[in-house]
Amino acid sequence: MAFNVESKIALVTGANRGIGRAIVENLLAAGSKKVYLAVRNPASTSELESNYGERVKTLIVDMEDSQSIYALAEQASDVELLVNNAGRLEISDPLSDHAALALQKELTVNTFGLLHIAQAFNEILVQNHGALVQMNSVASMKNFLGVSTYSASKAASYAITQGLREQWAENGVQVLSVHPGPIATDMAASAGMLEVAEPADVVAKGIIDALAAGQFHLFPDAIARQFEQQYKSYAETIIEAPASE
Template structure:
């Protein structure tokens, strides 16, 4: 399936900064008709509203709150592309005192948030002939990094759910894209101590536009991620994306 951004209505969670903001800007530059800016603090989108006017619409969502996600789907009931970008990261290795609380927080937002977004928006997306659900995962969903163990665990679970969505949403003519960036120049990367050498957010956002158009499932947008892709590609093609039902 090929998805062209032009004239589409999209929704991006965590749209006010970092990768989310870059996705909004890339979508609009490629001709998106409207982009919902799904954030916790509506005032944080003021700069985007000033720049793009009625081509963007701020809407409230809290990915830790199931009812908030349901209300968002009712409000943004014309979307054709959903980008679940918002996420949280806490520094915690397996023996850290905060490991359990960190994992609970990250699972709530990164994993259950994805599950609830998919369940809420699938009835909306399947109304269209050409729609997509984009999930921001991470290279950390494939390899654990000890100081970010709980984050890696939440993203690994999210990646597994994304694979399930690929299969189930294909029956509804909804394309699924799993995005796996390495260190990107965001507040989250700085918080994690990975800001040095991090690549531009535009690398991810433009990669998403291209990946949707080419109909691929995995996107490894930056240099570090592409190193992972080189090693992972055979497994992804022969196991993750293969139809193993025809044993």
Template sequence: MSFNVENQIALVTGANRGIGKSIVESLISHGAQKVYLAVRNIDSTQALVEQYKDRVVPIQLDVSKPSDIAAAAQVASDVTLVVNNAGVLELARPLSENFESAFAYEININVLGLVKMAQAFTPVLEKNSQDAGAAFVQLNSVASIKNFLDLTSYSASKAAAYTVTQGLKDELAEKGVHVLSVHPGPIDTDMAAQVGMEGESASVVGDGIVSALKAGDFHLFPDSLARDFGGAYQSFAQNIIEATVEEA
């Protein structure tokens, strides 16, 4: 199911910095009509508003708060593309004392936040898909298919989010909504710096999303490390993850 971002109206969670900000920039540069900047702190979007004027609309949205999500779905009732980028990361190994608290925090944002976003915005996307289609994009990670010891709780939360994304792919296809699962490796963001990793420019994610949506892909491995993962994973992804139950 191909989706062209040109002239579309999008909403991006966590849009004020890092990958989210880059996604906003890529969508606008590829012709998106308007982008809702869904953030916890409206003031953090000032630079984007100054740059893009009325092509961006800041709205309050904390994905841990169902009331925020419901209100955002009412305000952004014209969206045809939702990019759920907001996520959190804690350093926690399996035997770390903070594993339980870290995992609960990450599950609440990375998994339940995704579910709540999908539940609130699917009716909006379905309604608006009649003319030019609609799409839902979830930012997962290479950590969703390969555990990294120091990021064990995060990897587990992203593996769960990836599983939910697969379910959304099947359920939303029936409603005319395309789903894309994005699996970056290290990207030059505050989150990468938190774990002491250097990464590629966040623009590879934003531009990759635009291209993957147009191609009708389900998986996107946007950067060089992610593409190595994607190459090794490709056969399993095509023959198991993307196949129907009958085909698998």
């Protein structure tokens, strides 16, 4: 299954900065007809609106609020490509005093946010023969101290992404699970990983190429590709294999 972004209508959550903004700009450069900018603060997308005019439209969404997510779907029923980029990181280890609260906050956005957005846009993506891109992480495959609860929430979202791929396959909806390593964003800065981080454009360009190639997994940067080398065989034979009847 392949998906070409040219002339398509897309929606990107967390579109105002970092990876989300890079995805918006690369989609438009690749010929996407229109991109909805789904953010909490509409003032944060003013520069994108100034740069791209009618090719972008800002919509308000709070990924912690399921009703807000369903309202988003009602305003964007023409979406063909849904990029769920918005995420939350709380610096926490399993024995931190605030670990339970950190995990709760991260699960709300990173995992339940994915569930709600997939359910809200289900009929739209099926009707439009669309695609979902879910921003996961190498942290979904390995737990890292300092971001342990974040890793747990991303492992859960990766599992949900696999389920969506299997369930939507018969409806012609493509699903792409993106697993970056450190990328030069505010999130990487808060995790103290800017020194080894790569530009956000490597993720955005990788998404466009992976969709066109019909891939399920994307490991877009050098550190991520080290994971891919070890994970590839397992992914192909277990994760990506057709479900047994």
